[in-house]
Amino acid sequence: MITLLDYGAGNVRSVVNALESLGETVVRVNSPADIEKAERLVFPGVGNYGAMMHSLRQQQLIEPLLRYLHEDRPFFGICVALQALFESSEEAPKEAGLGIIPGRVKRFDTELAIPHIGWNGIKVHQPSRIFHGFTGQEKLYFVHSYHVETAHTADVLTTTDYGCEFVSAVQKGNIIATQFHPEKSGKAGLKLLENFLDSSREAVIPQSCPTETKLAERIIACLDVRSNDQGDLVVTKGDQYDVREDGDVRNLGMPVELAHDYYEQGADEVTFLNITAFRDFPLQDMPMMEVLQRTSEKVFVPLTVGGGIRDFIDCNGKSYSALEVASEYFRSGADKVSIGSDAVLIVEEVLKTGKATGLSSIEQIARVYGNQAVVISVDPRRVYVQQPEDTSHPVVKTVFPGPEGEQYCWYQCTVKGGREGRDLDAVTLAKVCEQLGAGEILLNCIDKDGTNSGFDLELINAVKEAVTIPVIASSGAGCSEHFLEVFQKTDAEAALAAGIFHRKEVPIGEVKQFLGDNEVEVRSC
Ligand code: 1PR
Numbered sequence: 001m002i003t004l005l006d007y008g009a010g011n012v013r014s015v016v017n018a019l020e021s022l023g024e025t026v027v028r029v030n031s032p033a034d035i036e037k038a039e040r041l042v043f044p045g046v047g048n049y050g051a052m053m054h055s056l057r058q059q060q061l062i063e064p065l066l067r068y069l070h071e072d073r074p075f076f077g078i079c080v081a082l083q084a085l086f087e088s089s090e091e092a093p094k095e096a097g098l099g100i101i102p103g104r105v106k107r108f109d110t111e112l113a114i115p116h117i118g119w120n121g122i123k124v125h126q127p128s129r130i131f132h133g134f135t136g137q138e139k140l141y142f143v144h145s146y147h148v149e150t151a152h153t154a155d156v157l158t159t160t161d162y163g164c165e166f167v168s169a170v171q172k173g174n175i176i177a178t179q180f181h182p183e184k185s186g187k188a189g190l191k192l193l194e195n196f197l198d199s200s201r202e203a204v205i206p207q208s209c210p211t212e213t214k215l216a217e218r219i220i221a222c223l224d225v226r227s228n229d230q231g232d233l234v235v236t237k238g239d240q241y242d243v244r245e246d247g248d249v250r251n252l253g254m255p256v257e258l259a260h261d262y263y264e265q266g267a268d269e270v271t272f273l274n275i276t277a278f279r280d281f282p283l284q285d286m287p288m289m290e291v292l293q294r295t296s297e298k299v300f301v302p303l304t305v306g307g308g309i310r311d312f313i314d315c316n317g318k319s320y321s322a323l324e325v326a327s328e329y330f331r332s333g334a335d336k337v338s339i340g341s342d343a344v345l346i347v348e349e350v351l352k353t354g355k356a357t358g359l360s361s362i363e364q365i366a367r368v369y370g371n372q373a374v375v376i377s378v379d380p381r382r383v384y385v386q387q388p389e390d391t392s393h394p395v396v397k398t399v400f401p402g403p404e405g406e407q408y409c410w411y412q413c414t415v416k417g418g419r420e421g422r423d424l425d426a427v428t429l430a431k432v433c434e435q436l437g438a439g440e441i442l443l444n445c446i447d448k449d450g451t452n453s454g455f456d457l458e459l460i461n462a463v464k465e466a467v468t469i470p471v472i473a474s475s476g477a478g479c480s481e482h483f484l485e486v487f488q489k490t491d492a493e494a495a496l497a498a499g500i501f502h503r504k505e506v507p508i509g510e511v512k513q514f515l516g517d518n519e520v521e522v523r524s525c
Contacts, residue, residue: 002197003038005029005065005081007055013333015044015078017297018183022194035064040197041073044183045080047370049105049146050092052080062098069100069175076196077177082170083148085177091146101170102151110163113470113493115145115372115439119268119523120168120180121213122158127203128171130195136206138188139216139523140180141302142168143335143372147179161213184302184335186263186525216523217487218494219511220269220472221262221501225255225288225307226276233287236275237499239450241379241418243275252502256294262501263299265508266525270299271338271442271496273377274307278341278416282308282325289332296333305329306338306377306442309361310345322361323368330369337365338375338442341415344422347432351424356436366437374440375472376433379418380411380426380459381446393425396458411445411459418446426459427466434467441467442496445475450499452478460490472496480506480514487520 002019006012006028016026019042026042029035043065045052056062069075069085083089086097089105097105108114119139124131147166150156157176160168169178176196182189195201223235228249235252236243243250252258259270272295274288282288292305309326313319326337339361346360356363366374384402388395393410401407411426430441443463445456453476460473470493473486477497486495500506512522 001025001027001039003027003029003034003041005035005041005043005061007052007059007061012044012046013293013331014296014300014335015042015183017333018190018193018300021298021300022190022197024197029061032060032064035061035068038068038073040076041068042076042078043081043084044078045082045084047080047368047373048091049080049083049089050095051368052084053092053095053097056084066098066100069098072173072175074199075175075177076193077175078181078183079144079179082177082179083146085170085175086148089146100175101155101172103149103155105146105148107146108163112163113468115143115469116162116215117143117372117440117470118218118493119185119216120160120162121210122160122168122180123209123211123213124158124205125153125156126171127205128157128176129199129201129203130176130192131204131206132195132201133191134188134204134206136209140178140182140185140189140192142180143302144179145371162215184300186300190300214521216268216521217515218268218472219266219483219508219522220271220494220496221259221267221508222271222273222474222496222498223255223258224273224275224498225291226274227280227287233291235502237450237502240446241449255291258502259295259299262508263301266512266523267301267508268494268523269302269304270295271304271306273338274305275417277308280308281312281314281320283312283320283328284314289328292329292332292334302335303333304336304338304375305334306340306375309337309339309365310342311361321364323364326361326365326369330373336373336375336440338377340377340379343376343378343433343438344413344415344424344429346436347429348422348424350432350436351428360436362433362436362438366439371437371439374438375442376430376438376440377442377444378426378429378463379414379444379446381414381418381421382409383412384409394427394462396462398458411462414446427462430463431466434469438469440470440472442472443474448476451476452499454478454482455486455495457486457489460486460492464491470494478505480511483511483515484518484520487515
């Protein structure tokens with residue numbers, strides 16, 4: 001039996017799912033006494049360090065936790081729970097940490113995109129049973145803006161490179177904690193957890209750790225989901241956002257089964273977009289929650305879900321906040337949520353009033369679940385102009401002229417799945433969303449969607465130059481060469497595709513093999 005320290009934030013469901021998939025029974029800590037009774041304690045920390053320490057204190061869990069750790073009983077901490085073991089954090093200087101391991105937590109100081117999101121390697125510094133059966137070449141999933149700095153090298157279990165070499169796992173007696181998320185690290189992560197749970201396993205150092213670790217470019221499989229005319233939730237796919245063919249909604253398969261298939265093929269993440277949620281409110285569309293729950297039971301890579309995250313008043317006058325919608329998505333198994341239409345309306349308001357309210361969905365969700373949990377899904381469309389002076393929006397000089405030979409274009413944001421264009425451009429939207437606390441930009445392109453003609457590199461470069469958070473290139477992938485092109489000609493951190501995978505034109509493994517052969521860093525499974 002495993003005791004799970006769930007202090008009430010973020011996605012602990014994926015940790016529970018991972019442990020249960022290994023045949024374990026998981027009980028949650030409901031009172032301080034549950035920590036005393038624990039045989040093996042797993043502590044998944046999510047979101048903000050200060051909020052976590054505050055919540056532990058409020059629930060009077062600090063004292064029993066400290067006793068448990070001082071008694072050197074089996075403990076596995078994940079992400080912010082690793083950071084909790086240290087003395088203090090720059091993220092919340094007024095909140096003392098547990099101080100079990102001397103050292104502090106500091107923000108990444110690098111030119112690279114922050115948060116550090118994605119699959120990176122490890123260099124192992126001391127033997128541990130958690131690496132039983134590891135080659136040393138495995139990549140594990142990270143998502144964080146802060147990292148720990150240990151005072152004593154003896155506590156360092158692994159390090160990882162991202163602009164600097166940072167401590168990515170610690171081990172001190174029976175206390176093990178990782179900055180990466182084993183529960184989201186595919187088969188390697190499950191193996192690592194299984195090794196922790198079996199204390200009879202021999203402590204080893206993997207044979208061939210890299211001398212320098214590299215963050216992999218991510219390949220993301222996207223499933224646009226909606227009800228078809230018979231009311232079944234299906235995966236669909238549009239051409240320039242039009243998902244109907246001969247009047248019917250295209251049905252490309254069942255969401256849970258397809259997501260699992262993509263996981264097995266080696267997808268680094270899976271994204272669900274609930275594409276009609278702008279009119280069907282998600283809290284009244286529980287099939288999507290069920291899809292997420294069932295997917296998260298067998299897909300152990302990050303899951304993003306988007307669609308309908310906004311404040312809402314139902315027909316009985318009951319109001320729901322965007323945070324409530326997002327919370328329900330997280331409880332159902334999402335690791336990140338994506339916000340589309342609401343982000344456009346929020347940015348329009350910020351530009352109009354000149355200030356942020358602190359109450360927008362972006363700000364509220366980032367505060368509670370962390371910036372890394374908030375993805376902005378942008379649905380832009382090209383608007384061509386003859387001269388830059390013809391518009392107030394920032395323009396791109398394009399090598400693909402418009403219908404009248406126009407040499408310039410700007411990228412107009414849309415809402416409601418591309419149905420309504422707004423007087424806002426994608427570059428400004430991305431910039432303001434970053435300031436409001438978004439952690440990642442999912443950059444679609446209506447002109448390219450479903451065309452198989454390659455990504456819109458001009459759009460990606462324009463947005464990437466404007467923000468420091470990771471950008472996911474989306475729309476237009478038609479062959480492996482398009483993925484290579486997007487990673488060679490832009491600084492996008494990830495590439496997302498849908499149709500090419502749904503139509504089984506090129507399997508994900510083949511895309512990754514092609515990228516690897518062309519010296520793009522990828523995660524192999
Ligand atoms: O506005 O917060 O409710 O979120 C709705 C979400 O649904 C948005 O993220 C929006 O992008 C998405 N969406 C709405 N309508 C459609 C549609 O297709 N009719 N899908 C839609 C957007 C774009 C990508 C697609 C890529 C790759 N789909 O998700 O998967 O373009 O496609 P490809 O590789 O086949 O070219 P809100």
